[in-house]
Amino acid sequence: MSHYQKIKEPLGDRVLLIFLYVLLAIIAMSVLYPLLYILSSSLSSPKAVVSGQVWLFPAEFSLRAYQSILGSSQLMLGFYNSIVYTVVGTLINVAFTVLMAFPLSQRGMPGRKYLMILMMITLFFSGGLIPTYLLVKDLHLLDTRWALWLPGAFSIFQVIVARTFFQTSIPIELQEASQIDGCRDSRYLWSVVLPLSKPILAVMTLMYAVGHWNAYFDALIYLRSEHLFPLQYVLRNLLILNAVDPGMLANTSQRMRDQGFEQVLKYALIVVTCIPVLVLYPFVQKHFVKGVMIGSLKG
Amino acid sequence: MAQTWIKARRSWELYLLVLLPVLYLLVFKYIPMFGVLIAFKDFNAVDGILGSPWVGFKHFENLFASPNFPLLIKNTLAISFYALIAGFPIPILLALALNEIRTGFFKRAVQMVTYAPHFISTVVMVSIIILMLSPHVGIVERIFAFFGWSNTNFMGEPGLFKSIYVWSGVWQEMGYASIIYIAALAGVDPSLYEAARIDGASRFKKIIHIDLPSLIPITVIMLILSLGNVMGVGFEKIYLMQNPLNQSASEVISTYVYKVGLLGANFSFSSAVGLFNSVINLVLLLVVNFVARKVSENSLW
Numbered sequence: 001m002s003h004y005q006k007i008k009e010p011l012g013d014r015v016l017l018i019f020l021y022v023l024l025a026i027i028a029m030s031v032l033y034p035l036l037y038i039l040s041s042s043l044s045s046p047k048a049v050v051s052g053q054v055w056l057f058p059a060e061f062s063l064r065a066y067q068s069i070l071g072s073s074q075l076m077l078g079f080y081n082s083i084v085y086t087v088v089g090t091l092i093n094v095a096f097t098v099l100m101a102f103p104l105s106q107r108g109m110p111g112r113k114y115l116m117i118l119m120m121i122t123l124f125f126s127g128g129l130i131p132t133y134l135l136v137k138d139l140h141l142l143d144t145r146w147a148l149w150l151p152g153a154f155s156i157f158q159v160i161v162a163r164t165f166f167q168t169s170i171p172i173e174l175q176e177a178s179q180i181d182g183c184r185d186s187r188y189l190w191s192v193v194l195p196l197s198k199p200i201l202a203v204m205t206l207m208y209a210v211g212h213w214n215a216y217f218d219a220l221i222y223l224r225s226e227h228l229f230p231l232q233y234v235l236r237n238l239l240i241l242n243a244v245d246p247g248m249l250a251n252t253s254q255r256m257r258d259q260g261f262e263q264v265l266k267y268a269l270i271v272v273t274c275i276p277v278l279v280l281y282p283f284v285q286k287h288f289v290k291g292v293m294i295g296s297l298k299g
Numbered sequence: 300m301a302q303t304w305i306k307a308r309r310s311w312e313l314y315l316l317v318l319l320p321v322l323y324l325l326v327f328k329y330i331p332m333f334g335v336l337i338a339f340k341d342f343n344a345v346d347g348i349l350g351s352p353w354v355g356f357k358h359f360e361n362l363f364a365s366p367n368f369p370l371l372i373k374n375t376l377a378i379s380f381y382a383l384i385a386g387f388p389i390p391i392l393l394a395l396a397l398n399e400i401r402t403g404f405f406k407r408a409v410q411m412v413t414y415a416p417h418f419i420s421t422v423v424m425v426s427i428i429i430l431m432l433s434p435h436v437g438i439v440e441r442i443f444a445f446f447g448w449s450n451t452n453f454m455g456e457p458g459l460f461k462s463i464y465v466w467s468g469v470w471q472e473m474g475y476a477s478i479i480y481i482a483a484l485a486g487v488d489p490s491l492y493e494a495a496r497i498d499g500a501s502r503f504k505k506i507i508h509i510d511l512p513s514l515i516p517i518t519v520i521m522l523i524l525s526l527g528n529v530m531g532v533g534f535e536k537i538y539l540m541q542n543p544l545n546q547s548a549s550e551v552i553s554t555y556v557y558k559v560g561l562l563g564a565n566f567s568f569s570s571a572v573g574l575f576n577s578v579i580n581l582v583l584l585l586v587v588n589f590v591a592r593k594v595s596e597n598s599l600w
Contacts, residue, residue, distance in 0.1 A: 099317060128577060153320075
């Protein structure tokens, strides 16, 4: 806006605007503060944490908790398992989502409407926890990695998002041109549609991956063997059920344990678990926003 | 008819592509749907789902007669409606406030910070709550002590459970939930603002008369979805937040289904509870959608 167009804002407007700035600053700080507090506590000495010296910055800087975490085989195994579940699970999710969404986006395919109904019904009726559990049990998937990959092979929400994208963002002329050149449907999907859908594939991959990384419920229900537990399930035992891995306390003196080393350990565990997601987050934030927006388009 | 047949034959590759996902739907979604039959049977592992004897509505009658039943319903509904009333308007207000701020560092920073907690896992979220509220060493207790207020064992107090659950949820989700409203506000026709400006409308009036009405369609949709889900209170967070002290306020239908069904191996009864829950949910969704369509012309379908 150039200077001669500028109309001075009335007092009421300026007051409202200042109020909004202050309000948003307070909201942002109240979200940020607990996160900073956790980070600082994890970097402080047990004594400082327990005696309440930490308010915003680390007191008596210490990396002991992080050393203990690296020394815990249980946690490292959890990390490894979570990475396996996330990578394979996300690959399955994305493949299934594309395989479902692409045919649904093809207007020329008879029966498309029935496929859609077949899928949508499952949104409104579901067998629920027990019948699904019994099915997984009958398929002999209990206590295997497949139990965490197969029962949620794709999300209907993501299929609808992808279908909407295929329908609205890929010009129909491309399909006509490739059909004239004798291109089959699968080749068209692979060579034309997928390269043009990179943004939506990125969003989908991220959402599925975060979902796998953060999930504990399926592990709680389907897994029994300790060597299969994902990180979140291990964390639940450590953080919420207070079952601290003895290996993590091996290098600490009795005095440190008395001083609340476990408290600091918990803060450090939280930080370590969130790091993979939070490090990626600033780079992918705008993709997530885009994903929500495409999902909100009706149709 | 013949033409459809030709088209279908020409699309054989599409059917091949969709085969795997459809098989998945049939096996992992439709078989459990029929597995729900065990709610009307006395399931035992030897006879399987089909072989177990029918018992009609016995499990439902037991559920309704159970002394736990009123408490379960009360807790489920109370937590849902509390979460809805507290959690629903805040993202809208946040979106309205952010919409007034010029794009720049401050706006981007606020958005980035408020979206971030959405990506924290349930396990970590609940650990944060417990750590923050833990007696003697938690930050909340220290803040209370700083102001000279008395301390309580927050997680062990049934009266506080619902508030802790709901407000930690607001903390975690308000930013992310506002995205959809911010998107709707970005789509408002700028000529409306110009016209309002020429007519001398204040900022506040613009919010009331332009921004709010333009949010109505998406708000109605989101409200239908939330109301259709009031019986489906999330299992994951509540289950982790439960302890023996706060159980009287924290036991909801989904946690009960898990405990009785999987931990207690009472498959039939637990399926009946789950089925009762989903039927109420479905009916609610249909009713709310019907009412919304009559009243506001906005609906899911």
